[in-house]
Amino acid sequence: MRTTLALLTLAAASLGQVPVAVDGTVRRIRPLPICPQGETHALDCASGVYLKSATINLAQFEGLTVRLLGNDVSVPCRTVVEVSSVQSNPQGVLTWSGIAVPGCRVTFNICGPGISGYYLFVSLAAAWHPVDPGFGTILIELPPVLLASGLHGNCTDVPVDLPLNPALIGLTPQLQGVVHAVGPIGPPFTTNSVCVPIGPGNPCR
Numbered sequence: 001m002r003t004t005l006a007l008l009t010l011a012a013a014s015l016g017q018v019p020v021a022v023d024g025t026v027r028r029i030r031p032l033p034i035c036p037q038g039e040t041h042a043l044d045c046a047s048g049v050y051l052k053s054a055t056i057n058l059a060q061f062e063g064l065t066v067r068l069l070g071n072d073v074s075v076p077c078r079t080v081v082e083v084s085s086v087q088s089n090p091q092g093v094l095t096w097s098g099i100a101v102p103g104c105r106v107t108f109n110i111c112g113p114g115i116s117g118y119y120l121f122v123s124l125a126a127a128w129h130p131v132d133p134g135f136g137t138i139l140i141e142l143p144p145v146l147l148a149s150g151l152h153g154n155c156t157d158v159p160v161d162l163p164l165n166p167a168l169i170g171l172t173p174q175l176q177g178v179v180h181a182v183g184p185i186g187p188p189f190t191t192n193s194v195c196v197p198i199g200p201g202n203p204c205r
Helices: 002-014
Strands: 018-028 041-043 049-052 065-072 079-087 093-098 105-123 126-132 136-140 145-161 174-181 189-195
Touching: 018 049, 018 126, 018 189, 093 174, 093 189, 105 136, 105 189, 126 189, 136 174, 136 189
Parallel strands: 018 136, 049 079
Antiparallel strands: 018 041, 018 065, 041 049, 065 079, 093 105, 105 145, 105 174, 126 136, 174 189
């Protein structure tokens, strides 16, 4: 049985049909001039992750944060997901607000199902690391830095004071959460990723 499963997995990988789940905010794109694969949409902040679907009207999810399920049909020039279904109310969602200027505060809001454990990670680059359709896809470069963790009821705010250091200007930290239900403890799963471009500006207001 294990040999059969291994052969099926290798065959799927060789055909580029690897099942994936990924969380993100859907946006429309213009037709790509190089190496087009029929992509119509992409994910915000997930650099180079493009979407297409023969069965789902992705336009109805534009601007929404969702969980997409389908197959990784990537080609050498880019990451492509053939979407087969969409969960419009994902279990984990990450957002941010505030003034992304050195010396100012930004606040991350991470939500999960009921009473949940959460982990918030940060990295300086986006990435594509599918794990499995239950857990989701890691969208930030490895290894990330653990920014915060704890327990929360539905949602919690994580305030972060940016150091007053001009060297931060021009950086775009990428953040993503991992959440799991508590009582009983459930399996972990990813949130969407967010990107926080740090720019120059006046003192915080």
